[in-house]
Amino acid sequence: xxxxxxxxxxxxxRTGEKVFLECVQDMDHENMFWYxxxxxxxxxxxYFSYDVKMKEKxxxxxxYSVSRxxxxxxxxxxxxxxTNQTSMYLCASTTRPGTQHFGDGTRLSxx
Amino acid sequence: DQQVKQNSPSLSVQEGRISILNCxxxxxxxxxxxxxxxxxxxxxxxxISISSIKDKNEDGRFTVFLNKSAKHLSLHIVPSQPGDSxxxxxxxxxxxxxxxxxxxxxxxxxxxx
Numbered sequence: 001x002x003x004x005x006x007x008x009x010x011x012x013x014r015t016g017e018k019v020f021l022e023c024v025q026d027m028d029h030e031n032m033f034w035y036x037x038x039x040x041x042x043x044x045x046x047y048f049s050y051d052v053k054m055k056e057k058x059x060x061x062x063x064y065s066v067s068r069x070x071x072x073x074x075x076x077x078x079x080x081x082x083t084n085q086t087s088m089y090l091c092a093s094t095t096r097p098g099t100q101h102f103g104d105g106t107r108l109s110x111x
Numbered sequence: 112d113q114q115v116k117q118n119s120p121s122l123s124v125q126e127g128r129i130s131i132l133n134c135x136x137x138x139x140x141x142x143x144x145x146x147x148x149x150x151x152x153x154x155x156x157x158x159i160s161i162s163s164i165k166d167k168n169e170d171g172r173f174t175v176f177l178n179k180s181a182k183h184l185s186l187h188i189v190p191s192q193p194g195d196s197x198x199x200x201x202x203x204x205x206x207x208x209x210x211x212x213x214x215x216x217x218x219x220x221x222x223x224x
Binding site for chain 1: 157
């Protein structure tokens, strides 16, 4: 079974802090994704990566950056956290093409 | 613009009856469609998919129907069970989008005992 692990289930940070969300997958998938889920808005793609050191902007990349130094790990960075970034963050991975496999999410609160 | 739309934020049905969840899309380049199910505090899990070369795909209690001319798909759950209560997301992809998926807003299904 594919395992996608997100480092934290719940996280509370303050405005202006730099925040790191980590995601690790164990199936050697090329593609990894970061989404945020907000009520009534569904899952919106922030960034994705097709390979190590490669990244592509999704639909809502503003205020975020990513890092993919190793194939199994994809990090989402909030450069200077703001209250409107309070959300559920979901990481996913897949082969090309294929069904995306999701982690359990990180519920991030920015105070 | 919202390329995948689920117009019903919520749906409530009785146990044993049919649940029908609907999804519309606008991008004619989409050729692969998926349904995901999400429980609170868990990530979405894949449920069923359909390719544009088909108009129906069935897996146990779950059937997805695709109407390409109407750019509409639906998920039927028969019979519905209380454990089916979850948020259901419709998603789509196309040849030009690679493995990237576009999701709808989600529909909260509640199955009452």
